[in-house]
Amino acid sequence: MDLKTGEEAGSVVTGEKSDFRVGGLGSKVKDVGSISNKDGFFRADMIDIKNIDIQLEKHLSRVWSRDREAQRAKEEWEIDLSKLDTRNVIAHGTYGTVYRGVYDEQDVAVKILDWGEDGMATAAETAALRASFRQEVAVWHKLDHPNVTKFVGASMGTSNLNIPSRNPSSDSQNSLPSRACCVVVEYLPGGTLKQFLIRNRRKKLVFKIVIQLALDLSRGLSYLHSKKIVHRDVKTENMLLDAHRNLKIADFGVARVEAQNPRDMTGETGTLGYMAPEVLDGKPYNRRCDVYSFGICLWEIYCCDMPYPDLSFAEVSSAVVRQNLRPEMPRCCPSSLASIMRKCWDANAEKRPDMDEVVRLLEAIDTSKGGGMIPEDQANGCFCFSTARGP
Numbered sequence: 025m026d027l028k029t030g031e032e033a034g035s036v037v038t039g040e041k042s043d044f045r046v047g048g049l050g051s052k053v054k055d056v057g058s059i060s061n062k063d064g065f066f067r068a069d070m071i072d073i074k075n076i077d078i079q080l081e082k083h084l085s086r087v088w089s090r091d092r093e094a095q096r097a098k099e100e101w102e103i104d105l106s107k108l109d110t111r112n113v114i115a116h117g118t119y120g121t122v123y124r125g126v127y128d129e130q131d132v133a134v135k136i137l138d139w140g141e142d143g144m145a146t147a148a149e150t151a152a153l154r155a156s157f158r159q160e161v162a163v164w165h166k167l168d169h170p171n172v173t174k175f176v177g178a179s180m181g182t183s184n185l186n187i188p189s190r191n192p193s194s195d196s197q198n199s200l201p202s203r204a205c206c207v208v209v210e211y212l213p214g215g216t217l218k219q220f221l222i223r224n225r226r227k228k229l230v231f232k233i234v235i236q237l238a239l240d241l242s243r244g245l246s247y248l249h250s251k252k253i254v255h256r257d258v259k260t261e262n263m264l265l266d267a268h269r270n271l272k273i274a275d276f277g278v279a280r281v282e283a284q285n286p287r288d289m290t291g292e293t294g295t296l297g298y299m300a301p302e303v304l305d306g307k308p309y310n311r312r313c314d315v316y317s318f319g320i321c322l323w324e325i326y327c328c329d330m331p332y333p334d335l336s337f338a339e340v341s342s343a344v345v346r347q348n349l350r351p352e353m354p355r356c357c358p359s360s361l362a363s364i365m366r367k368c369w370d371a372n373a374e375k376r377p378d379m380d381e382v383v384r385l386l387e388a389i390d391t392s393k394g395g396g397m398i399p400e401d402q403a404n405g406c407f408c409f410s411t412a413r414g415p
C-alpha cells in the first residue's frame with residue numbers, strides 16, 4: 025500500500041466523497057511529523073499498517089452504506105431533514121422522544137424513534153422494526169381526514185437532523201443513533217384527550233361537547249376503517265386536540281392494514297382497560313376491536329373518569345373476558361348514548377356496529393335541550409353528578 029500524506033492519501037483511499045484522512049487516524053500513525061521525509065512520504069516501518077487497514081475497512085463500509093442509502097430511490101413520504109427546524113422536547117414516549125419544530129413554515133411535532141439500535145436490539149429485530157415503520161408511514165402519508173393527525177413526512181435516518189442540545193458545547197448529533205427513524209406530523213397544541221378529561225373531572229363536560237368529541241373520534245375511526253386500517257390502540261391518551269378542541273387520532277405505533285385472513289391478526293396489542301375480550305384472549309380479531317375500545321372511550325368522555333379505578337391489570341383482563349366486566353353506567357346517562365356504549369362493547373365482536381353506523385347514531389342524538397343531562401332521580405344520586413354538569 026502506497027501511503028502518502030495529507031490530502032493525497034485521503035483521495036487515494038476513499039474517493040472524492042470521503043472525509044477519510046491518514047491524519048484523521050491520529051494515534052495509529054506514530055508521530056506523523058517526525059517520520060515523513062522532505063518529499064512528504066512516510067517511513068513504512070513506522071506505520072501501524074494493520075490498524076490502518078482495519079480503520080480503512082470500517083470507514084469504507086460506513087461510506088458505502090451511506091451512499092447506498094443516498095442512492096436508494098426516495099420514497100414519496102421522505103422529507104429533507106435539513107429543512108426541519110427542531111426545537112424543544114415535548115415528551116418522552118415509549119420508543120423515543122417527541123420534539124416541537126417547524127417544517128416548511130408549518131408547526132410540527134417530530135417523533136424520533138430509537139429502537140435501541142446502538143446496543144439493546146439485535147440487528148434482525150432492528151431490521152424488522154425498520155421494515156414495519158416503512159410500511160406504516162407509507163400508509164399513513166396517504167391519509168387525509170380532519171380527525172386524523174396530518175402526516176407531514178418521515179425519514180429512515182437522522183444524519184441531517186439538527187436537534188438542539190441540552191449542553192450547547194457538546195455535539196448534539198452525538199446523542200442520536202444515525203439510523204433512528206423519525207416521523208413528522210402536524211403539531212396539536214391542545215394536549216391529549218385524557219389530559220382534557222382529567223382537567224374536567226369534577227365539573228364533567230356539557231353534553232354538546234361530549235357528543236362533539238365522540239363524533240370526532242367515531243368519524244376518524246370510520247375513515248381509518250374505510251381504508252382498511254385497524255388502529256389497535258384506541259384510547260384517550262392517543263387522541264390529541266387542536267387549538268379549537270377538534271379531536272385527532274394520533275399514534276399509529278401499532279396500527280395495521282387489516283389482514284385479509286383474520287387468523288393473521290392476533291396478539292395482545294393495545295392498552296388493557298380498552299382491549300376487547302377477543303384481543304385479551306389471544307383470539308383472532310379485526311376492526312371491531314377498535315369499536316370496543318371506542319365504547320370505553322365514549323364512557324370515559326361522558327364520565328370524565330377512569331373505567332376500573334380499583335382493579336389491577338390482571339383482575340381487569342380476567343373479569344372482562346370471563347365475567348363480562350364493563351364500566352359502570354351512570355344512572356343519568358341518556359339512554360341513546362348508553363345504548364351506543366353497550367352495543368360497542370358487546371362481548372360478541374360480530375354484534376358490534378360498524379364505526380359508520382356509530383357516527384349515524386351519534387349524529388341522531390339531540391343536544392339542543394341538554395340531551396337529557398338532568399338525572400330523573402337526582403335524590404338517589406348518580407356518581408357523575410356530584411356537582412352540576414358542565415363548565
Ligand SMILES: Nc1ncnc2c1ncn2[C@@H]1O[C@H](COP(=O)(O)OP(=O)(O)OP(=O)(O)O)[C@@H](O)[C@H]1O
Pocket residue numbers: 114115116117118119120122133135173209210211212213215216261264274275277
Ligand atoms: N402531533 C403532536 N402534537 C403535539 N403533541 C404531540 C404530538 N404527538 C405527540 N405529542 C405529545 O407527545 C406525547 C408522546 O407521544 P407519543 O405518540 O410518543 O406517545 P406514546 O403514547 O408514549 O407513544 P407510544 O404509544 O408509541 O408509546 C403525547 O402524549 C403528546 O403529549
